[in-house]
Amino acid sequence: MKVAVLGSGAMGCLFGAAFHRAGADVTLVDVNAEHVGAINTRGLEVDLRSGAETLPIRAALPHEVTEPVDLVLVFTKTFHTKAALEGIAAAIGDDTHLLSLQNGLGNDRRLAGFVSDERVMVGASMLPSDLVGPGRIRSHGEGYSRLYPAFGGDPAMAQRAADLLTQGGLETVLDPKIHEGIWSKAIFNATMNPLCALTRRTPGFLGANAESRATILAAVAEGVAAAHANGVMLDGQPIYDLTEVSMTDHADHEPSMLQDLNAKRRTEVDAINGAIVTAAKEAGVEAPVLETLWHLVKLEETKLAN
Numbered sequence: 001m002k003v004a005v006l007g008s009g010a011m012g013c014l015f016g017a018a019f020h021r022a023g024a025d026v027t028l029v030d031v032n033a034e035h036v037g038a039i040n041t042r043g044l045e046v047d048l049r050s051g052a053e054t055l056p057i058r059a060a061l062p063h064e065v066t067e068p069v070d071l072v073l074v075f076t077k078t079f080h081t082k083a084a085l086e087g088i089a090a091a092i093g094d095d096t097h098l099l100s101l102q103n104g105l106g107n108d109r110r111l112a113g114f115v116s117d118e119r120v121m122v123g124a125s126m127l128p129s130d131l132v133g134p135g136r137i138r139s140h141g142e143g144y145s146r147l148y149p150a151f152g153g154d155p156a157m158a159q160r161a162a163d164l165l166t167q168g169g170l171e172t173v174l175d176p177k178i179h180e181g182i183w184s185k186a187i188f189n190a191t192m193n194p195l196c197a198l199t200r201r202t203p204g205f206l207g208a209n210a211e212s213r214a215t216i217l218a219a220v221a222e223g224v225a226a227a228h229a230n231g232v233m234l235d236g237q238p239i240y241d242l243t244e245v246s247m248t249d250h251a252d253h254e255p256s257m258l259q260d261l262n263a264k265r266r267t268e269v270d271a272i273n274g275a276i277v278t279a280a281k282e283a284g285v286e287a288p289v290l291e292t293l294w295h296l297v298k299l300e301e302t303k304l305a306n
């Protein structure tokens, strides 16, 4: 299978490496010329709990991709999705499937329109990953990923992608209730990521303090109520369980929102907290804790811009 990973930062490289190990023909596509150059010169350096390896994977700038692929795995930040897909129009042919495992709500809508609906797949991943430097990533935590066609239809391509990822070392399952899974992950991120970003601390710190634990309980409860008001009948307990896993197994991982603020970059808080709060209000319920976390992160972004 020919795979183009669109946005080959922390997560794109982790997943591109898994596809490569499973024998797929992978191109890591990114706008960061130094990163692309380092991968092509030295190989992709992957630091995992199980050990370090250097993989000879091809990397390319968007305009260098000239042929259609079977699968485009989108791993840019959510606010870059549309421009990134426009930038690799040549890779998207009549049979190309698109897959997003990005955080937040609305990734299905961002992919729709670039291919027919039955070729859009979405999902979520609990794996942590950090871009350590050009051509180097580090992922020291466990977690599985789930995916499924976003708008229904034949799951054959989703199965192929999940099988390859699992074969390549990243446990991935098909989940017909994928929108519940995506909401659950978004509620988890809307709770943990702003708390880490605002305190400039990792999940282990949140686990050690009563104030963060109380905020986590309140924020998850609001997210669950927002999901239910939107007809997404997910269960809250697995989300609380994920926060515990995060505060123990991922204790030292910098959530992507913290990585963004530390690097003085825009965060994805609009697609995570903003999307949940907006959906809640549209359904007639309030989510004041999630909304306050959203606004505080926006203020941090404003501080960085001034």
Ligand SMILES: NC(=O)C1=CN([C@@H]2O[C@H](COP(=O)(O)OP(=O)(O)OC[C@H]3O[C@@H](n4cnc5c(N)ncnc54)[C@H](OP(=O)(O)O)[C@@H]3O)[C@@H](O)[C@H]2O)C=CC1
Pocket (backbone or CB within 6 Å): 006, 007, 008, 009, 010, 011, 012, 029, 030, 031, 032, 062, 075, 076, 077, 078, 080, 083, 084, 085, 087, 101, 102, 103, 104, 125, 126, 127, 128, 129, 130, 131, 255, 256, 268
């Ligand atoms: N990191 C993590 O642990 C996890 C992240 N996620 C989610 O995965 C997604 C990706 O996150 P992450 O890997 O951390 O992000 P990164 O910032 O590490 O990687 C995104 C990459 O996309 C590149 N990019 C930006 N615009 C384009 C474009 N037009 N064409 C091609 N590439 C482009 C960026 O370049 P540049 O930096 O120059 O803009 C960057 O290298 C996010 O939605 C995130 O929430 C989900 C689970 C865990």
Ligand SMILES: CC(C)(CO)C(=O)C(=O)O
Pocket (backbone or CB within 6 Å): 103, 125, 126, 127, 128, 129, 189, 192, 193, 246, 250, 253, 254, 255, 256, 257
């Ligand atoms: C790694 C994980 C699952 C938790 O922090 C994440 O989604 C993120 O960093 O954004």
